[in-house]
Amino acid sequence: MNNTQSKILIIGPSWVGDMVMSQSLYIELKKANPIAQIDVLAPAWCKPILERMPEVHRAIEMPIGHGRFSFKERLKIAQKLRSEHYDQAFILPNSAKSALIPLLAGIPTRTGWRGEFRYGLLNDLRPNKKSFQYMVERYVALAHLKNKMTNSASLGGLDNLPWPKLSIDPDAQVKALAKFSISSELPTLGLCPGAEFGPAKQWPVEHYAAVASEAIKKGYQVCLFGSAKDQQTTSTLRSLVEKENQQHIYDLAGQTSLIEAVDLLAACKTVVSNDSGLMHIAAAVGCHVIGVYGSTSPDYTPPLSKKVDIVSIDIECRPCFKRECPLGHLKCLKNLDPRYITSKIK
Missing domain, CATH: 3.40.50.2000 (Glycogen Phosphorylase B;)
Known part of the structure; x- marks a missing residue:
């Protein structure tokens, strides 16, 4: 030393x-x-x-x-x-x-x-x-x-490396929850449906909506995370959930600062995310992360957390690492059943 x-x-x-x-x-x-x-x-x-x-x-x-x-x-x-x-x-x-x-x-x-x-x-x-x-x-x-x-x-393997661990400001977290009227008493599910990389990393919005609906039935409140570019996606997601349950969904896309997003993700029990930056933040603040992989692979940049579920389907054309599906069908995402993800939300 x-x-x-x-x-x-x-x-x-x-x-x-x-x-x-x-x-x-x-x-x-x-x-x-x-x-x-x-x-x-x-x-x-x-x-x-x-x-x-x-x-x-x-x-x-x-x-x-x-x-x-x-x-x-x-x-x-x-x-x-x-x-x-x-x-x-x-x-x-x-x-x-x-x-x-x-x-x-x-x-x-x-x-x-x-x-x-x-x-x-x-x-x-x-x-x-x-x-x-x-x-x-x-x-x-x-x-x-x-x-x-x-x-x-x-290096001794992935498990022997130091993993990212972002610190959380408890006071700032309380303020952020209050700012968006999010309960600190109910379990929170975070959804990150955007993907800056391109549509080949983006699980269909209707699948995210199905997960949100089932989570609300289990007693969760749902926070939607993303940038201003994701607002159309999150707005559509919320609209696809039954009207009586939309009150339990907080659309935060483009509404938070990045640091507010860090503290609010840390308040989530589980986060479902495409392969994105928000997925890595969620892992670094200790969430249970369900990482959805389409055109990319966790064999290069997996979320680093002890509480991770990687979900994908094995078809011969993935991973292709393309921004858009070269074959035009997006089966690697569309065929990934939301019920499989829901079963992992306890």
């Missing part, structure tokens, strides 16, 4: 689920050096998530949008960071542009996986990413010396 002060800069990922999973790296770094200072450069929306990770000292806003190059802006950011005198940077995205800022900031050790044209940008280049099955393994492996981590087996 290293007890000398070191300053670490993380170039964080741009997606919610990836950001949640990256906490495993920060936990591993702190295990090796408890007094290390870990700062994370990431999009502004990430800040609330990072503030719920006790290992993170500071979240630094990355003003350049995902996909933009903008060398001048990157140079300006690097010049500001140079005065921080970081000892090491971990670059989690795979792009060459994501590795530019640590280089321009003069950070002596720059660690990351081999990606597009990153030779020279990284000087602690890890070549064997595909030797690690899970994304969380790939993050944690970066915390160790290159010659110590050769494949998944050298």
Whole structure:
């Protein structure tokens, strides 16, 4: 264990689920050096998530949008960071542009996986990413010396890794429940029916409505989570539930801040979710997660929780990892019976 002060800069990922999973790296770094200072450069929306990770000292806003190059802006950011005198940077995205800022900031050790044209940008280049099955393994492996981590087996298996665990603010949770008039006495089912990736990850809204109806009959109240983009989906879902039961459904899509969503998900007994960022948040706050998989697979980014049910159906064309069904039938989602999911809600 290293007890000398070191300053670490993380170039964080741009997606919610990836950001949640990256906490495993920060936990591993702190295990090796408890007094290390870990700062994370990431999009502004990430800040609330990072503030719920006790290992993170500071979240630094990355003003350049995902996909933009903008060398001048990157140079300006690097010049500001140079005065921080970081000892090491971990670059989690795979792009060459994501590795530019640590280089321009003069950070002596720059660690990351081999990606597009990153030779020279990284000087602690890890070549064997595909030797690690899970994304969380790939993050944690970066915390160790290159010659110590050769494949998944050298990490001891998924169950031996530190899993993300977001902290919850009890006072903020009470306020959020009161804000949306959600009872703290009734068991709550969370539903996350959206999918930023595309329709091939989105279980049909009528199936979600069937699950909501059955859960209400079991005495649950139901919270619908999502962004403003999901409002049409959640509104349709609520309308498909029997009128007399709609009073037990709280449509929160686009109504909450991300941090309110974290605290409200933590108040749920069970969360049913497509393969999405919200699924990973639900796992990181300790919910019983029922993860619905269509075109994707849990063999790469499973929800990391002791209370998980993965549901999917085995047909020869899945997983295809496509945004839209190449065959146009979406059988991997449509044929997944809602009664199977309902049976797992106790």
